[in-house]
Amino acid sequence: MKINKIALPESPNVLKSIQNGFDSITKHLILLLFPIGLDLVLWFAPHLRITTLIEGIIAEMNEVSGLLSPDFGEMIETGQEIWMIAAERFNLFLTLRSFPIGIFSLLSSILPVENPIGNPIFWDIPQLSIAIMISLALFMTGLALGGLYFSSVRQAALFDEVKWRTILGEWPRISIQSFLLSLMWFILFLGILVLGSCIATGISFFSVSLGQLVIILFGIVSFWLIFPLFFSPHGIYSQHQKAWKSMLQSIRLTNMTFFKTGLFIMLAILVNQGLNIVWQVPPENSWLMMISIIGHAFVTTGMLAASFVYYQEMIRWVEELQLIGKSQSIVEERPTLEK
Numbered sequence: 284m285k286i287n288k289i290a291l292p293e294s295p296n297v298l299k300s301i302q303n304g305f306d307s308i309t310k311h312l313i314l315l316l317f318p319i320g321l322d323l324v325l326w327f328a329p330h331l332r333i334t335t336l337i338e339g340i341i342a343e344m345n346e347v348s349g350l351l352s353p354d355f356g357e358m359i360e361t362g363q364e365i366w367m368i369a370a371e372r373f374n375l376f377l378t379l380r381s382f383p384i385g386i387f388s389l390l391s392s393i394l395p396v397e398n399p400i401g402n403p404i405f406w407d408i409p410q411l412s413i414a415i416m417i418s419l420a421l422f423m424t425g426l427a428l429g430g431l432y433f434s435s436v437r438q439a440a441l442f443d444e445v446k447w448r449t450i451l452g453e454w455p456r457i458s459i460q461s462f463l464l465s466l467m468w469f470i471l472f473l474g475i476l477v478l479g480s481c482i483a484t485g486i487s488f489f490s491v492s493l494g495q496l497v498i499i500l501f502g503i504v505s506f507w508l509i510f511p512l513f514f515s516p517h518g519i520y521s522q523h524q525k526a527w528k529s530m531l532q533s534i535r536l537t538n539m540t541f542f543k544t545g546l547f548i549m550l551a552i553l554v555n556q557g558l559n560i561v562w563q564v565p566p567e568n569s570w571l572m573m574i575s576i577i578g579h580a581f582v583t584t585g586m587l588a589a590s591f592v593y594y595q596e597m598i599r600w601v602e603e604l605q606l607i608g609k610s611q612s613i614v615e616e617r618p619t620l621e622k
Contacts, residue, residue: 292604293600294600295593295599296305297546297550299591300592300593301586302589303440303588303592304586305589307439307440307592308584311439312581314445315580315581317584318389318580319580320386321379321388321425322388322576323576325391325517326395326403326572327390327398328403329403329405330403330404330405331374331376332370332375332407333373334371334407335408335409337367337370337373361420364416371396372394372395375408375414379424380419381422382465382468383464383465383516384429384464385425385429387426387584387587389580390567390576391581392559397567397568397569398568399568399569403586426458426465427458429461430454431454433516436591437521437588437591438450440588450617457519457520460525460529464529467527482501499524510537511533511534511537512533512534513544514533515533517591517594518530521591538599539597547589547590547593551589554586555583555586558582562576591613
């Protein structure tokens with residue numbers, strides 16, 4: 284009896300992809316200027332605050348809190364504290380850190396109000412319409428610059444070179460698709476947020492503790508649903524796909540390589556979040572924070588390069604499997620067993 288044997292292609296290697304990604308960035312350190320530049324803007328540029336608008340929200344919350352139960356009133360008081368911190372630290376320039384495509388930033392999570400040369404200039408935006416227009420303009424700027432960042436990192440990771448003429452030539456198409464992808468993400472997150480808020484608020488009227496538990500469970504479920512979209516930007520840059528098709532391909536590839544892709548994503552999160560604890564050790568008014576900014580820029584850019592390498596490996600693995608499937612279907616038309 285003769286049995287046909289099928290040699291399966293080598294599956295994507297998570298650790299090798301991470302190594303290759305960081306190796307490529309060490310050869311193109313100029314790409315670190317993208318995240319370093321954004322952090323310097325957040326550190327030293329004037330701060331655009333919305334203190335007047337937030338104080339108005341707090342005043343309205345105070346009026347409402349007296350009409351509710353004590354447990355619900357405590358939740359509102361906690362919310363007021365968060366809003367007061369936001370009034371002090373929030374800066375509209377944070378919207379330069381666009382999602383899901385954008386330049387990584389360490390200081391976007393720290394929200395500094397001091398720097399080594401003193402305090403920055405603070406400008407208050409009292410009108411909501413003006414604040415929204417400024418935020419949208421800054422977000423679109425961050426999205427466009429993020430497209431350049433992603434394109435250059437992809438070229439460095441996959442081709443060991445950065446061709447700026449090619450990147451600038453593709454910039455209009457990439458910017459449009461990046462905007463459409465961000466819009467899809469916004470609609471998705473808004474739907475999840477509204478649904479979760481309605482459920483949690485309704486349950487909180489009966490039990491605050493149960494409402495908090497529902498919020499945690501809903502967050503876990505939301506992460507599980509969003510997990511397959513991790514590579515949704517990559518198809519736009521690596522495969523020249525449109526936003527919607529890139530999202531579908533991300534879901535397809537993630538499902539086909541679920542365990543290895545899950546390992547890659549968890550490693551990326553653990554590395555970035557774990558090192559963020561180290562990066563945030565220096566005070567925001569010390570020049571030592573500059574070391575953290577550079578270190579954060581290198582790690583996040585290296586992981587982005589690694590993601591492009593891993594994405595390309597997933598594409599290669601799936602294509603080879605498809606070729607094997609096609610060849611096997613041809614062979615099956617003939618006898619596979621010879622007696």
